[in-house]
Amino acid sequence: MKNLIRLTDYHAKDIYDIFNIADEVVLENYKDILKGKSFVLFFPNSSIRTRVTFEKGIYLLGGQPILFPTETLDKKEDLKDVCGYLNNWADMVIVRHKDINIIEKMSQYLSVPIINAMTDINHPCEVLTDMYALSKIRKNFVNDKFLFCGSNGNIGLAWKEAATVMGFSLEQCCGKGYEIEGLVSHNNIYKAIIGKDIVCTDSLSAAILNDFKECVVTLDAMKKANKGAVLNPCPPFYRGEEVSADVIDSDYFVGYKFKRHLLNVQQAVMVYCLT
Numbered sequence: 001m002k003n004l005i006r007l008t009d010y011h012a013k014d015i016y017d018i019f020n021i022a023d024e025v026v027l028e029n030y031k032d033i034l035k036g037k038s039f040v041l042f043f044p045n046s047s048i049r050t051r052v053t054f055e056k057g058i059y060l061l062g063g064q065p066i067l068f069p070t071e072t073l074d075k076k077e078d079l080k081d082v083c084g085y086l087n088n089w090a091d092m093v094i095v096r097h098k099d100i101n102i103i104e105k106m107s108q109y110l111s112v113p114i115i116n117a118m119t120d121i122n123h124p125c126e127v128l129t130d131m132y133a134l135s136k137i138r139k140n141f142v143n144d145k146f147l148f149c150g151s152n153g154n155i156g157l158a159w160k161e162a163a164t165v166m167g168f169s170l171e172q173c174c175g176k177g178y179e180i181e182g183l184v185s186h187n188n189i190y191k192a193i194i195g196k197d198i199v200c201t202d203s204l205s206a207a208i209l210n211d212f213k214e215c216v217v218t219l220d221a222m223k224k225a226n227k228g229a230v231l232n233p234c235p236p237f238y239r240g241e242e243v244s245a246d247v248i249d250s251d252y253f254v255g256y257k258f259k260r261h262l263l264n265v266q267q268a269v270m271v272y273c274l275t
Helices: 012-026 049-060 070-074 079-089 100-109 124-137 154-166 206-212 255-259 262-274
Strands: 038-043 064-069 092-095 114-116 145-149 169-173 184-186 198-201 230-233
Touching: 012 124, 012 154, 012 262, 038 049, 038 070, 038 079, 049 064, 049 262, 064 070, 079 100, 092 100, 092 262, 100 114, 114 124, 114 262, 124 154, 124 230, 124 255, 124 262, 145 154, 154 169, 230 255
Parallel strands: 038 064, 038 092, 092 114, 145 169, 145 198, 169 184, 198 230
Antiparallel strands: none
16 A cells, blocks of 8 residues: 655656556556545545546546545544544545645555645646656656746645656746745746756746746747757646746647646556555
């Protein structure tokens, strides 16, 4: 039994094992592998992509998803007792909660795997999917130079986790004061993007948009990246804010086709954690 809470709990071999399972899932070699198993999910109403793909992924592999709102975990009852009862019936628990400490605490009391479906400090399934998608279009994506454009939040920190595990080069472009510790940071997109192959972004709150005005990924900026570079913004992205409209409509943008892999990668994560 394995959990997925932080990518740094894994080794590169584990990541590639998940990729191999995803390949097999696509070929329907794991059909009905979850038959007779029940998956308890805690998701907020605002979740769309991650929730849909987890629920559908469980269904397609023969399992039963049982959904609760995330707020259910914030009630007075002790998490130890919640998990004690879930151990009787659940075969896996999948949680999207802003506080990773909640997920880590539940992992101590659960006798079944738990998967982190997003917290305020990371988003492992999202970044796993992006790396899997990159593995399909790049000769060896770990040799590419990555640039993350965004603040010190869950997407940037998840990319840092991935870089630590996989060993690829990762730098950041951000406004001053939003640097991720341990990364080389730039404050101007036109300088930061030189020599880069993979450009990733995260959306910005209205309150900090002005601080990132020199970090907007535009079509002109992407032209300064390495030949064959791609733009992979984390959804939801907003044209005219962290990315320009023209770059989203360009051939650099790979967002839609990358996210189609979310279903199969999350299925692979569930299979990996159960077997």
